[in-house]
Amino acid sequence: MYYPNLKTTDSELRAIRHLGSDVKSRITPVFELTRSRKTKSLPEGSLETRAKQLNEVYGANSFILDLSTEQDLMNEETVNLFDEAAGYAHWKTFLEANFSKSIVPCALYVEEGSKDNFKEQVRWIVAAYGRVCLRTSVADEFAATLYAWALEVANEKKIILCPILYYLDPTELTKTAQACQFYITTVVGNRYPDALIFAGSSFPRYVTDLIGCGDDRGAFDLNEIRLEDWLKQNYPNVPLEKSDFASVHPRRYPTKGGNWIPRIDYIDGDQFRYSRIRRDQGGYAAAAMRIDTTSIMKLPRCWGTNQIVSAKNGVVLGGSPSFWISVRINCWITRRAGIL
Template identity: 30%
Template sequence: MSFVYFPILKSRTSELRAYENLSIQSKQEMLPIIELTKSRISKSNPEGSIEKKIEEIKKILDSNLFILDLTTDETLKNPQIDKMLLNYQDGYKEWVDFVKKIIIDYNLKIIPCIHYNPKRIEDVKLQIKQLKESVKGLNLPLALRLDANNNKNPKYIEAIKEFTKDCILILDGGYIEGEEYLDFNLQSINEYNFKSIIFACSSFPPTLPNNGKEVVEKYLLTEQKNYVSLKERYPHIFYGDYACTHPIRYDTQVRGWIPRIDIPLLKNNQEYIVYYYRCRTSERINIEQAYQNCAKSLFQLDEIKNVMNNSIWGFNVFNDVINGYVAGKSPSFWISVRINIYITATLEKLKRLKWGILKL
């Protein structure tokens, strides 16, 4: 198995839909880091059971390998997730048992993340030993995901250094606005023999700017440019990001939203520009017409016309709207379109530039 791209995706409908509609080849060339979230709450599912979410993941990811982590987002987790995250007793037994269960019962191919508490190192070590045993038959490593901005990372890693050779290290930079000089103590971290190191961050804002006018707007993304400056100093680092989303997502009812379509396009070999258009509904313009206005306004740009590719699901959906058929009328659906286009383009770019291949 060979992978070139490592996006962090929450297991919400928008992200999973975007992944589901990727080509078979794209799915085989990426190793997603899936943050497990609660499932959709309903009368029959008041707690947002994670078993239901695992069933959804199984259906969509099928036999494709992925890294599994738990969300820490307060709005996306439930008591089941909290219990696995916070209960460190007996080597995080709740988490270890859950990993074993989904490998056996759902036949999922996963690389589980290690949960880390610097005050409970012996439980962390016991957890690692038990997780290693759970994936032994799959001949897979484990993953350690750390906040890239924490200057104590070398100290944390030192405490479990006997296990690093069997681990993929994920340095999560979170939200990084604009261009920055990045380092994250990599000089020290490099001394540990990790199987590989992935750096991931996002420059996609919590909300795209709105100038109050119905015109095509654009927003520059810089995570790939920031990665290049890091890779120049540490060439073995692999590329990850949040797939054109903000790291923090809110599981709340969207009220008063304005229909909007976003199309991310590669500006050069380092940056993306997100072109977007909003159209308010009114007595004369319903939601369907608003999305048609968005699509037609964006399609007037030569930058978009020149890259239209209907073999890509996101572009195909966009083209359908131009021709009068609106498949989705919710923000979640159009987030899926944006993510799908971005992932496909990023995969092609990474292969073209040969930024690195991780073989497992």
């Protein structure tokens, strides 16, 4: 099973919407629920609106659900769901009102929160949904305590552990591998969960920040796959499963409109490559035309690849960065699911 970690932004939901049924049967997405877009009627956005959109796109399938805690993607509704009173009662009520029993909720926690409230939440989630996910930073000093508390009320096979690695800096892969080792030793120990999924991403905030990546083209390694292979080789008995941030940088930053340069990203062997051309020089159509046919033939058969082929033929079906992020995600998830 493959566990892509995604936020519920428009670009990510678009990518998921266009996945084939064969892909959906091989993945369990981990969604960080974000607020919806801000509108005149919803000036702060709405979690319930975004939950409805998520259900429309993926509600017929199983997925893991967490809450986004990035400031720009949350609102007061999000904050209220972290109220630990009565075993995180607000979170439980929200889950019951908006989602089916086929999902796997994450257990929420707050700094200096009580053990009893956390355990009550875990107990309730497992009873209602069958399994629970514990999702923390790989370096969270409280991760071992949370897992120990959860094990007091739930069998380890009812628990999925998702330590987050965030951006996989190519200059610090040894440190990242050591952090994973430390987590396996100090958090997991000999109590193996149902699945252990380390989530990180090689995709940088800006591709041009990487050594050897130019203004118009470049390539960089898929370090999430390198790390994954190394962990499986060194820990063959640990229930490690494939996971990442679906070719998206793990953190979001406010963007200023008007300054972007059309760019198409694509997988080529064990690397990501990109073709980038300014709008006044041809934009997405020119960027696609510069991708050689051999590279395109290596891409998985999916909606995302179809968009690249269409642009290469001179028909650009989406003109925004958000659309082409969807294309990249769709191709990446399809490939990671093993669909060629």
